[in-house]
Amino acid sequence: MIRLFIIFWFLGLTVNAQNKIVTDSLFRLLKTEKSDTTKTNTYNQLAWEFRNSNIALTDSFALLAIALGEKAKFDKGTGFGYINKGFVYRNMGEYEMAIESYRWALVQFIKSNYRRGYSSVYNNIAGIHHLQGSHSVALFYYFQSLKISELLNDEKGVARTVNNIGAVLAEQKKYEKAILYYNKCYTIFERLKDQNGMADCLNNIGNIYEIKANTELAIANYKKCAEINERLGDKKDLSVALHNIGSAYYKEKRFKEALRYYHQSLAIDEELCDISAIIITNENIADIYIQLKMFHVAIKYAKKALEMALSHKMKTDVMNAYDLLHRIEEQNQNYKQALYYHEQFKHYSDSIYNIEVSEKIDALEEQYLKERIEKQNIIDSKEDEIHLVKVQEKEHAVTQYIFIIGLVLTIFVALIYIIFFLLRNTKYS
Numbered sequence: 001m002i003r004l005f006i007i008f009w010f011l012g013l014t015v016n017a018q019n020k021i022v023t024d025s026l027f028r029l030l031k032t033e034k035s036d037t038t039k040t041n042t043y044n045q046l047a048w049e050f051r052n053s054n055i056a057l058t059d060s061f062a063l064l065a066i067a068l069g070e071k072a073k074f075d076k077g078t079g080f081g082y083i084n085k086g087f088v089y090r091n092m093g094e095y096e097m098a099i100e101s102y103r104w105a106l107v108q109f110i111k112s113n114y115r116r117g118y119s120s121v122y123n124n125i126a127g128i129h130h131l132q133g134s135h136s137v138a139l140f141y142y143f144q145s146l147k148i149s150e151l152l153n154d155e156k157g158v159a160r161t162v163n164n165i166g167a168v169l170a171e172q173k174k175y176e177k178a179i180l181y182y183n184k185c186y187t188i189f190e191r192l193k194d195q196n197g198m199a200d201c202l203n204n205i206g207n208i209y210e211i212k213a214n215t216e217l218a219i220a221n222y223k224k225c226a227e228i229n230e231r232l233g234d235k236k237d238l239s240v241a242l243h244n245i246g247s248a249y250y251k252e253k254r255f256k257e258a259l260r261y262y263h264q265s266l267a268i269d270e271e272l273c274d275i276s277a278i279i280i281t282n283e284n285i286a287d288i289y290i291q292l293k294m295f296h297v298a299i300k301y302a303k304k305a306l307e308m309a310l311s312h313k314m315k316t317d318v319m320n321a322y323d324l325l326h327r328i329e330e331q332n333q334n335y336k337q338a339l340y341y342h343e344q345f346k347h348y349s350d351s352i353y354n355i356e357v358s359e360k361i362d363a364l365e366e367q368y369l370k371e372r373i374e375k376q377n378i379i380d381s382k383e384d385e386i387h388l389v390k391v392q393e394k395e396h397a398v399t400q401y402i403f404i405i406g407l408v409l410t411i412f413v414a415l416i417y418i419i420f421f422l423l424r425n426t427k428y429s
Contacts, residue, residue: 040069040077047084052236055273059088069108079108079117086124093275093312095128102128119148119157126164131276133315133352135168142168159188159197166204170211171316179208196237199228203241210248219248239268243281255288262288279305279317286324290331299328319348 026046033039047061062084069078086101102124109117126141142165149157166181182204189197206221226241246261262285269277282305289298306321326341 036068036072037074037077040065040072040074040081043068044077044080044084047081051084051087052234052272055088055091058084062088075108075112076114076117079105079112079114081105082108083120083124090124090128090131091272091274093308093314095132095312099125099128115148116152116154116157119145119152119154119161122148123157123161123164130164130168132313133319135172135352138168139165155188155192156194156197159185159192159194162188163197163201163204170204170207175208175211179205182208195228196232196234199225199232199234199237199241202228203237203244206244206248210244210251213251215248215251218251219245222248235268236272236274239265239272239274239277242268243277243284247284250284250288253291255292259285259288275308275312276314276317279308279312279314279321282308283317283320283324286328290324290327293331295328295332299325302328315348315352319345319352322348 026042026049029042030039033042043061043065047058047065050057050061062081065081066078066085069075069081082101082105086098086105089095089098089101102121106118106121109115109121122141122145126138126145129135129141130138142161146158146161146165148154149161162181163185166178166185169175169181170178182201186198186201186205189201202221202225206218206225209215209221210218222241222245226238226245229238229241242261243265246258246265249255249258249261262281266278266281266285269281282301286298286301286305289295289301302321302324305317306325309317309321322341322345326338326345329335329338329341332338
């Protein structure tokens with residue numbers, strides 16, 4: 001059973017989910033604002049606000065931000081416009097176009113020397129490779145993003161990327177490591193009072209409980225996540241939580257409840273045109289119909305998932321769809337077709353979960369941790385040097401102070417002696 005991990009697609013903007021009060025305020029600002037720089041920022045904020053409710057509006061505002069940013073030679077704003085456009089491409093499953101858009105964003109951020117933007121670009125590029133099942137490439141970009149966020153003391157950026165690394169590790173079945181990353185993520189967001197971030201971490205922690213067969217705790221975390229997202233008006237993340245509640249009910253063999261939550265989730269994802277989520281939910285619905293022995297319905301959902309996954313080059317989902325079709329044909333006693341589907345499943349499985357990829361992932365994490373330790377050692381060394389210099393300066397200051405006091409006392413004694421000498425001479429003259 002496939003569950004959804006929430007991956008952050010962050011821009012570095014300071015807005016949250018779509019909110020009518022916020023969007024109304026932004027629209028009013030557009031009517032009165034004359035500065036092209038402010039207008040570009042406003043278009044970007046509107047694009048981000050509508051990302052989980054109206055992808056067509058996100059696309060329109062992203063294009064307006066790019067056009068106006070280029071006209072005003074406002075590179076930073078243009079960069080965010082390209083990131084918003086990349087999000088639109090990602091949602092449509094146009095992953096090569098999304099990566100190209102993110103690279104154009106990086107060019108703009110380099111021109112404006114906006115280093116936080118580098119982190120955002122790397123995080124988003126990593127997310128595309130993550131969706132396509134290229135986990136070692138995804139982790140390479142995630143760790144690059146994490147290094148920059150830590151260097152800039154960007155706590156939200158750190159939390160977002162830590163969450164994403166946890167999602168990759170969970171998909172690689174490294175659950176103990178994944179839960180460590182998720183807990184770190186949640187701690188940061190809780191300290192920052194970031195409700196959206198906390199909800200996303202609750203979702204991913206629920207995933208791990210579900211994997212470990214603690215469905216009661218999994219459902220509890222998912223429902224908390226859904227409540228927060230419904231309150232915030234975040235349709236996309238609400239869909240993820242609903243989907244995962246369905247997944248947990250599936251584990252309990254409560255298929256009726258599972259189908260109800262899956263169809264609620266699918267309706268939202270089709271409204272948002274989220275290709276990846278649509279494929280996964282179709283796979284999971286097909287799986288339930290296999291369990292119910294309703295193979296004529298199961299094959300319909302499985303083939304729809306396969307067609308979309310092949311079209312968008314999503315290796316993990318292609319693998320899952322072939323596995324479903326193999327199971328369907330095997331139970332239909334169509335063994336020739338079942339064997340073909342199994343061979344295709346094995347081919348994609350080997351390309352994703354091989355030893356070399358696992359070793360690369362371990363090496364990337366080890367390299368990141370090593371660099372972090374070395375960086376900390378340098379900082380500690382510099383702090384020791386600074387402390388030593390301060391001690392020396394203090395000792396030097398004390399020495400100077402004693403010298404000055406001695407000099408003052410000497411002068412004072414000398415003055416007394418001179419006055420005494422003068423008074424004595426006056427007395428005897």
